[in-house]
Amino acid sequence: MTNTIEITKAQTSKIHDVDFENLSFGKVFTDHMFVCDFKNGEWQQPEITPYAPITLDPSARVFHYGQAVFEGMKAFKDDENKVWLFRPEDNLLRINKSAERLAIPAFPQDVFMEGLKALVQLDEAWVKQGLGNSLYIRPFVIATEPAIAASPAVEYKFLIICSPAQSYYSGDVRVLIAEEFSRSANGGVGYAKAAGNYAAQFYPTNLANKEGFQQIIWTDADTHQYLEEAGTMNVFFRINDTLITAPTSERILDGITRKSILKIAEDSGISVEVRPVKVSELIEASKDGSLKEIFGSGTAAIVSPISAFSYKGEVFEIPHQEERFSAIFKEKLLNIQYNKSEDPYGWRVSI
Numbered sequence: 109m110t111n112t113i114e115i116t117k118a119q120t121s122k123i124h125d126v127d128f129e130n131l132s133f134g135k136v137f138t139d140h141m142f143v144c145d146f147k148n149g150e151w152q153q154p155e156i157t158p159y160a161p162i163t164l165d166p167s168a169r170v171f172h173y174g175q176a177v178f179e180g181m182k183a184f185k186d187d188e189n190k191v192w193l194f195r196p197e198d199n200l201l202r203i204n205k206s207a208e209r210l211a212i213p214a215f216p217q218d219v220f221m222e223g224l225k226a227l228v229q230l231d232e233a234w235v236k237q238g239l240g241n242s243l244y245i246r247p248f249v250i251a252t253e254p255a256i257a258a259s260p261a262v263e264y265k266f267l268i269i270c271s272p273a274q275s276y277y278s279g280d281v282r283v284l285i286a287e288e289f290s291r292s293a294n295g296g297v298g299y300a301k302a303a304g305n306y307a308a309q310f311y312p313t314n315l316a317n318k319e320g321f322q323q324i325i326w327t328d329a330d331t332h333q334y335l336e337e338a339g340t341m342n343v344f345f346r347i348n349d350t351l352i353t354a355p356t357s358e359r360i361l362d363g364i365t366r367k368s369i370l371k372i373a374e375d376s377g378i379s380v381e382v383r384p385v386k387v388s389e390l391i392e393a394s395k396d397g398s399l400k401e402i403f404g405s406g407t408a409a410i411v412s413p414i415s416a417f418s419y420k421g422e423v424f425e426i427p428h429q430e431e432r433f434s435a436i437f438k439e440k441l442l443n444i445q446y447n448k449s450e451d452p453y454g455w456r457v458s459i
């Protein structure tokens with residue numbers, strides 16, 4: 109396989125049709141996409157082509173057995189019009205970890221980085237300046253082989269598509285603590301960004317929505333006593349001035365935002381505990397007033413503050429904090445992402 113990416117430019121740009129002031133998340137895509145097929149036991153010529161629908165045989169295995177994994181990452185433009193990625197190698201390492209669990213072949217790191225940078229460079233005009241504006245980048249792999257035998261495919265497609273995004277204010281989120289449904293289980297695929305993990309969350313989340321809760325805090329599948337993730341985000345608790353989050357595991361996804369927040373917290377002198385957190389501990393802390401914050405963390409919103417949780421029919425409100433840890437982490441991360449501060453960690457990657 110050659111590493112030189114073949115580029116076919118779009119004849120015209122769609123950018124002038126886009127209202128960048130009123131974007132709804134993930135509905136508009138840039139002019140180009142990255143595509144690479146896996147065939148005959150190897151990844152083929154990588155290409156950048158005009159963004160367009162793809163044609164798949166109805167028997168393509170992804171439709172039947174859900175062999176699909178994905179990533180979510182962002183590009184940011186600074187005040188000098190330079191575009192930056194945030195910890196992109198971590199996304200490649202993670203998509204390959206997810207791929208391994210779904211019996212999908214790994215994608216080479218150098219081709220990923222080269223393709224990603226070339227694609228973002230080509231669609232650079234779609235990355236708008238200003239805090240909160242970003243380009244959401246979605247790498248994904250699907251099993252394309254036309255065959256419905258229940259075994260891993262021998263043909264795949266790796267794609268990267270990009271969608272301009274504005275900062276989204278989800279508002280404060282009210283959550284339901286799961287007592288019955290589970291997102292993941294021991295020995296399962298919870299740590300992988302497998303497409304099916306998301307499909308499996310929609311139904312319980314719909315039920316929670318009907319009761320007035322936007323998200324579910326997932327608990328461990330065995331006992332439902334330990335708090336694991338909030339929707340599709342990692343979850344943090346602040347009890348007094350200690351920041352607490354569950355350790356990653358085969359059930360808990362290793363979020364890049366999560367580990368960045370942990371690093372920033374430690375370096376800011378905040379006391380951090382990475383350990384299992386019991387529902388009962390949260391309820392006690394809420395009752396005695398020591399529970400100050402709960403927030404989710406993920407690439408899309410960075411942090412998503414939670415204002416109330418419900419457990420066994422009882423609702424616990426979290427009083428608003430003047431100085432939220434979540435706001436501190438968000439600001440520090442944004443400053444690194446938008447090149448407004450030093451980046452002592454080497455997280456920022458120029459395209």
Ligand SMILES: *Cc1c(COP(=O)(O)O)cnc(C)c1O
Nearest residue numbers: 340341342361363364365406407
């Ligand atoms: C993507 C994802 C996260 C967040 O990961 P980031 O790398 O921080 O975006 C957390 N939990 C689940 C289940 C996820 O799919």
